[in-house]
Structure formats: structure tokens, C-alpha cells
Amino acid sequence: MHNSHPHEAGEDTSDLNEEKSYQELHRPSSEFASRSDYLDHELTIMKPRRWKLNLPGRDFRFEWEDLVPALAGTIGITVMYSAVMSSYAAGYGLDANFVIENVRVEMLVSAILFVILTSGFLNPRANLAGNHGPMIPLIGMIAMAGGHPLALAILLGGFGLILSITKGGSRLVKLTGQGVAGGLLAYLGLTGTASQINSLIEWAGKMNVGYVAFVVLLVNIVLYAYLARIGKRWLSIPLCSVAAVIIALALGAPFEFKTAPGLPNLNPMYWWGSTETGWKLGLPNMQHFIASLPFAILAVAMWSPDFLGHRVFQELNYPKKAKNVLMDVDDTMTACSIRQVVGTAFGGGNITSSWGTYMIPAAIAKRPIPGGAILLGIMCVIVAVVGYPMDITVWRPVMSVALLVGVFLPLLEAGMQMVKDTKDTQSAGICIFASAVVNPVFGWSLTMLLDNNGLIGDKDRSKALSFVDKVVIPGLAFGICFVAMAAVGMLPGVPALVPAFR
Amino acid sequence: MKKQFILTLMGPESPGLIRLLAEKTHDRQGVWLKSKISHLEGQCAGIIKIEVEEGLAESLQTELTNITDLYAVISEVQPSSSVEVKTLQLIVEADDRPGFINDIYNILESYGASISNMECHSFAVTELGGSVLKADFDLIVPTDLDQESLVAELEALNAQVVANIPAEK
Structure with a gap:
């Protein structure tokens, strides 16, 4: 050839x-x-065809290096989907069977329709639609606030499509200053870290193996520090998870394989059509949409910087002439938006974004999107059908460690790195303060409005912004989020404005 | 016809010294095209590129070199050296670190490039616990700018930097 x-x-x-x-x-x-x-x-x-058929051999090849992002992505996404569904299950009072079956839905639907078909064959310039890590600590809040995963998905998918059609993503990037963005990430990373450590210690206590949590965490602190030191932090999910399994089992923590091979229910009516089956929530109503709205706004606001971070990282690792294989931010946003609505319509609860646990290893391994995507999709289908690996990923030592080293600690570090000078520190500190008072949506929207108007943080940045970027969009974002949160009773000590939420 | 020259100065720091130099230049309709002035332990050293009408150049040079306590030297500049300028777009992407933008400024300055517009954003790469940076510059540069050398110097700043000059305006 x-x-x-x-x-x-x-x-x-x-x-x-x-x-x-x-x-x-x-x-x-x-x-x-x-x-x-x-x-x-x-x-x-390579010359990938956008929204046309791409074929192995004619348009791309499989190389053994494709296994690197495929394996890392499969392990990462299985853990993250398990974490999201476990948080929803805890919030809505659903059982462990729900978690496993829903993870299977997400693994199958996203792998076949979006990983293999979309990013593998139809548009290898759209990065895979994976999981939105920074949103994981918010899942419990979404459930507590009366949010509905399908309402959230429809809003997020709708906003994402509008942004990709209008190419408004670049405007969103300008809106959130470095201090506010850093403060938001640091807060999400810190709360997620604390929550996972507490969950692991609590689980070990219940199992009468309290010491297991401490030893697992101690070994993983050292391992994580070593991986950071040698610049291989992207390997932390697989390596630290394996370490957690070995140590916890060796110290006598109880574990058993329970999930048999099989297929999940893929009938949307099973998941959404009744209060007796699936999510047991029924179809979303207006109250569900109001409660989900602030979280959808925050999620979509974090999409553009997330996508651009992956794209720039890819450029830094690829040779300079490799322009055709770089991910297209708008195409990725289109694919993510459609995947969000379709995946949730089939019953899945995931909140999607550009798939970082795939893209980062792919860029480091110098491989383009399609080959690894197809391998990853096949691996996800195998995991979903076989089922046993999910018993491992939902096992508390593995889930907590993987989330700590793969999501929350890097999130915390990334947030701290973005806060470089005293002006940023002020905005970041106030964002963390406001997030702790209500929630990160409130913290982000309020401090973005203050920061963009020069009331906190960098006054010179404020002078360079247009009236729309300073007042109109941040004012609307804060106003809408504030009213929606007040309506459903998310403001602490303030009764919900809408009686149905009281 | 305009004439350009370089004034190199050294001497004890005194309040209003720089203003005095600027006023003397301004009195003869001269302009400072570029300047670098440093202060250290009560001493001041600087280098200033000045443009003035040819007929007024000699008297301005005399005035500048006759300031009390200031050691000043005049060097001639070839008129063709950097009078003609053009606009240029520059995109720099890099793994982010404190002080990186300042390092870019210093390199641009050493190439005689001035920034007419800049947009810089940091993006968290949460999987790596770090951030990357994208900076778009609109520059005014000498027409004879060595673009390859500028790009090479910028790309030597960090372990991972990509600098691109997409198209001349």
C-alpha cells in the first residue's frame, strides 16, 4: 500500500x-x-475526511502505539462512568445493580455510535466524547437540587450545538479570567479529593479493615508523587488502580466478582418512562429543567477551555507540519453535544466532554485519533458485555484511588498552576469562598461578573473587555443561575421560590 | 530628511534625568524610537534610539552629551536599518510557566518588534495537573526581520513551545 x-x-x-x-x-x-x-x-x-467515510488502510492505519491511548482511555472511562453513576445512585437512592447496568449503557452506546462510528470512521478530527471530570463532584448536588439527568443532557446538548454552530466557544474562553478559572478548578479538585478520601476511610471502617484505607492511600501518595516527578502522570489511573487492588486484597479487604456477562436494557422508556424502572424519575418536567439549568451552563462554559487545552497539548506533541490531524474544536463540540443527548436518551447518566484520558496519551504516543478510537471502542464494548471489570472499577479502593490520582488531584494542581500572581489569587480566593457558600455554579458566575468588571482581580484585563463580555454575558449568566437556584432552594437558608421545591 | 542616532548614557541616578533627556529631544522635534534604561545602586545606564531632523541633529547631540555628571556617547545609525516596518501575526503555544510571557516580550524586543495587540489564554489540562498557553500577537516588525531565527529563539524558551507566523498582513 x-x-x-x-x-x-x-x-x-x-x-x-x-x-x-x-x-x-x-x-x-x-x-x-x-x-x-x-x-x-x-x-x-494523513488527510482525515470531515463527516465523510474514513477507512483503515485508505485514510489511516493501526499501529501498536494505538493501544496506549486505547487502554488508558478504557480504564479511565470505566472508572469515571462508575463514579458518576455511583454518585447519582447515592443521590437518588438507587442500588448497585443500577450503577452497573447504567455504566454498561454508556459504554455500549458511546463506544459504538460515537467512539467507533463518529471519531473512528466519520470524523477523525472530532476528539472522542468522554467524561467531564470536573463535573463529577457536582453530581451529588445536581441530584440533591432536584435536577434530572435527561433535562441536564438536553440543555447541555442544546447549548453545545448553539456554540458549535455560532462558533461562540472562543468568546466563552475570553469570559472567565485565569484567577476565576483557577479558583473553580482548585475548589472542585479539593472537594473531590476530600470526598474520595472520606469515602474510602468510611468504606474500610464498615468492612472492619480500617487500616486498608490508610495503607492504600499512603502507597498511592508515594506512587503518584513518583509519576509526577518522572513526568508520567497520565499513567497514574492504571498504575495506581493496580496498586490499590494488590494492596487492598493483600491486606484482606473483601472483594467478589458479581456481574455476569450480559447486555443492559437499551430501551429509553425503561430508563425514563416510569417511576418504577431505570432511574425511577420519569420524564423531566419544567421544574427538573430549572434545577438542571445552572449546572448545564457551568458544564458548557467549561467545555471550550477543556477542548482548547487538549488541542494545544496535541499541537505541542505532534510535529509542526501535522496540521490535518489536529482535533477540530467545533467538530468535537458538535459530536459531544449530540452524544450527550443521544447517550442520555438511551438511559446513560454521563456528562460528556472531550476525552482527555484518550487524547493526552494519544498525543504523547504521537498517534492520530481514528485507529486508537476504534480499538478503544472495541475494548469498551468488551468491558460492557463481559461485565467483570466493572466489579473492579466500582470497588471502593479502586474507584477512590483512580478518581483521586486521575481526576481530583490533577484538577487541584491545574487550578493552582493557573493562579500565578496576586491579582489572580484574589479572584481565585473569592471564587473558592463563594463556591463554598452556595456551590461552584454560584461561585463561578458571581466572581466572573466581579472579575470582568474590575471589582476584583486584574483591573487591566477588565479594561480590555467589551461591554458584552464585561456586563451582558456575565450578568445574564449570574442572573439566570441565581434565579434558577433561588427557585429550587439551592441558596442556603432561603426557602425555594417555587412552592413545589419546598 | 530624518536622521537616527543612538545615545548611550551612564552616570549617577538623579531625579528628573530621564525627563530632562526627553524634553531636550522634544524641544528639537525629535522622538525616541526605542529605549532601554536601567537603574542599579544609585547608578543609571541606558541606550536610546533617537530620530530627529538632520539639521537639528548636531545641536541635539551636543546638548545631550553636555549634561553635567552624565557620560554620554553618540553612535550613528544607518538610515536603512529599521525605518521600514510591516505587520506580522505570531501565535505561540506552550506548556505554561510563570514568567513565560515576559520571556517572549524580551525576545520580541531584541528583534525590534513592537506589540500592537495581544490575546493570551491559559487552558488547564486537568489530566496532567498543569496548563498550556496560547498567545496571539499582532506585531510591528522591521521588514528585514529574520523570522526563522525569531521562531527558533521562541521555541527554545520551554521544553514544549510551538511558534507560528501564519501569514504576513
Whole structure:
């Protein structure tokens, strides 16, 4: 399948590249001095088709390096889906069977329709739609506030589609200053960290193996620190999870495989059509939409910076000429929006975003999106059908450790890194304060309004913003979130404005 | 016709010294095109690029070199060196660290580039516990700017930096 013309590896063929297809430009790895040169060349010659059929061999290839993001992504998403569904189950009083079955729904629907079909075959410039890690600590609040996963999904998907059509994502990036964004991430990371440590200690106490929690955490602190030191933090979910399993089992923590192979119920009416089955919530009504609205606004506001972070990281790791294989932020937003609505319509409770536990290893391994996506999708289907691996990911030592090292600690560190000078520190501190008073939606929307108007933080940044970015959008965001939260009784000590929520 | 020259100065720091130099330049309709002035332990050293009408250059140079307690040297500048400028877009993406933007400023300054507009955003890469940065600059640069060398210097700033000059305006 390679070009029959003899080329010297490394020869500059940039002009020819524009005209020739991937198939014509592909050369076997044996023609290159190193594996890295071969992978770089692959990245520079690919021409993924947007919203058209892409085929293995003709448009992309599978390499063993694709297994790196595929494995990391599968482990990461299984844990994250398990965490989301466990939080919802705790909030709505649902049992462990609900958690496993709902994770299976998400794994199957997202893997087949969106990971394999969308990012693998139809648009390899759309990064995979995964899980929105920073939203995990908010799941309990969404349930407590009377939110409804389907209402949240419809709102989030709708907002996302509007942003991708209007290309409004770049405007959203300008809206939240560095201090506010850093404060928000640090707060979410810190509350998530504290919550997972408490959950693990509490679980160990109940199982009469209290010491297991301490030893597991101690070993993982050291392991996490070592991975951070050698710059391999993206390996922390698989390695720390394995360490947690070995230590907890060796110290006598109880574990058993319970889930048999099988398929989940994929009938939307089972999940949403009754108060007796599935989520036991029925279809969402207006009150559910009001309660879900503030969280949907925050989730979509965090999409653009999340997507752009992944895209810039990809650019930093790929060779400079590899422009065609970089993820397209708008296409990713379109795919995420549709995946959010469709996945939840089938019953899944996940809140989606650009799939970081896939993209980061893929960028480091110098692989483009499609090959690894198809492998990852197949692995997710296998995990969902076989079922046993989910018994491990919902096991408390694994879930807590994976969330600590894979989501909350990096979130906390990223938040702290974004707060660089005293002006940012002020906005970040006030954002954390306001988040603790009500919740992170209140903290973010209030401090964004204050920060953008120069009342806190960097006054020079405020001067550079337009009236719309300073007053109109932050004012609307805060006003809508505040009224919605007041309506459903989320403001502490203030009775809900809508009697039905009292 | 305009004439450009470089004034290099050194001497004890005194209140109003810089204002005095600026006033003397202004009195002869001269302008400071670029300047770098440093203060340390009561001493002041600086280098200033000045443009003035050719007929007034000599008298301005005499006035500037005759300021009491100030050691000043005049160096001629070839007129063709940087009079002509053009606009240029520059995009820098990098793993973020404190002081990175200041390092970019210093490099741009050393290439005689001035920033007409800048938009800079940090994005958290939460999976890595860090952040990356994207900075878009609109620059005014000398027409003979060595773009490859500028890009190479910027890309040497961090372990991971990509600098691009997409298209000349």
C-alpha cells in the first residue's frame, strides 16, 4: 500500500503532500531511521475526511502505539462512568445493580455510535466524547437540587450545538479570567479529593479493615508523587488502580466478582418512562429543567477551555507540519453535544466532554485519533458485555484511588498552576469562598461578573473587555443561575421560590 | 530628511534625568524610537534610539552629551536599518510557566518588534495537573526581520513551545 517511488526518509515533500493521498504518501516504517520518524511522517501525511467515510488502510492505519491511548482511555472511562453513576445512585437512592447496568449503557452506546462510528470512521478530527471530570463532584448536588439527568443532557446538548454552530466557544474562553478559572478548578479538585478520601476511610471502617484505607492511600501518595516527578502522570489511573487492588486484597479487604456477562436494557422508556424502572424519575418536567439549568451552563462554559487545552497539548506533541490531524474544536463540540443527548436518551447518566484520558496519551504516543478510537471502542464494548471489570472499577479502593490520582488531584494542581500572581489569587480566593457558600455554579458566575468588571482581580484585563463580555454575558449568566437556584432552594437558608421545591 | 542616532548614557541616578533627556529631544522635534534604561545602586545606564531632523541633529547631540555628571556617547545609525516596518501575526503555544510571557516580550524586543495587540489564554489540562498557553500577537516588525531565527529563539524558551507566523498582513 505504499508509494512505489523511491524516497529518502526525511525528504521534504510538502508540496507534493498537498496533492497526493495518504495511501500514496504512506511508506513502511522500515524506510525510516527511527520509529519516531515514521510516526511523525504518518501524522504529516494523513488527510482525515470531515463527516465523510474514513477507512483503515485508505485514510489511516493501526499501529501498536494505538493501544496506549486505547487502554488508558478504557480504564479511565470505566472508572469515571462508575463514579458518576455511583454518585447519582447515592443521590437518588438507587442500588448497585443500577450503577452497573447504567455504566454498561454508556459504554455500549458511546463506544459504538460515537467512539467507533463518529471519531473512528466519520470524523477523525472530532476528539472522542468522554467524561467531564470536573463535573463529577457536582453530581451529588445536581441530584440533591432536584435536577434530572435527561433535562441536564438536553440543555447541555442544546447549548453545545448553539456554540458549535455560532462558533461562540472562543468568546466563552475570553469570559472567565485565569484567577476565576483557577479558583473553580482548585475548589472542585479539593472537594473531590476530600470526598474520595472520606469515602474510602468510611468504606474500610464498615468492612472492619480500617487500616486498608490508610495503607492504600499512603502507597498511592508515594506512587503518584513518583509519576509526577518522572513526568508520567497520565499513567497514574492504571498504575495506581493496580496498586490499590494488590494492596487492598493483600491486606484482606473483601472483594467478589458479581456481574455476569450480559447486555443492559437499551430501551429509553425503561430508563425514563416510569417511576418504577431505570432511574425511577420519569420524564423531566419544567421544574427538573430549572434545577438542571445552572449546572448545564457551568458544564458548557467549561467545555471550550477543556477542548482548547487538549488541542494545544496535541499541537505541542505532534510535529509542526501535522496540521490535518489536529482535533477540530467545533467538530468535537458538535459530536459531544449530540452524544450527550443521544447517550442520555438511551438511559446513560454521563456528562460528556472531550476525552482527555484518550487524547493526552494519544498525543504523547504521537498517534492520530481514528485507529486508537476504534480499538478503544472495541475494548469498551468488551468491558460492557463481559461485565467483570466493572466489579473492579466500582470497588471502593479502586474507584477512590483512580478518581483521586486521575481526576481530583490533577484538577487541584491545574487550578493552582493557573493562579500565578496576586491579582489572580484574589479572584481565585473569592471564587473558592463563594463556591463554598452556595456551590461552584454560584461561585463561578458571581466572581466572573466581579472579575470582568474590575471589582476584583486584574483591573487591566477588565479594561480590555467589551461591554458584552464585561456586563451582558456575565450578568445574564449570574442572573439566570441565581434565579434558577433561588427557585429550587439551592441558596442556603432561603426557602425555594417555587412552592413545589419546598 | 530624518536622521537616527543612538545615545548611550551612564552616570549617577538623579531625579528628573530621564525627563530632562526627553524634553531636550522634544524641544528639537525629535522622538525616541526605542529605549532601554536601567537603574542599579544609585547608578543609571541606558541606550536610546533617537530620530530627529538632520539639521537639528548636531545641536541635539551636543546638548545631550553636555549634561553635567552624565557620560554620554553618540553612535550613528544607518538610515536603512529599521525605518521600514510591516505587520506580522505570531501565535505561540506552550506548556505554561510563570514568567513565560515576559520571556517572549524580551525576545520580541531584541528583534525590534513592537506589540500592537495581544490575546493570551491559559487552558488547564486537568489530566496532567498543569496548563498550556496560547498567545496571539499582532506585531510591528522591521521588514528585514529574520523570522526563522525569531521562531527558533521562541521555541527554545520551554521544553514544549510551538511558534507560528501564519501569514504576513
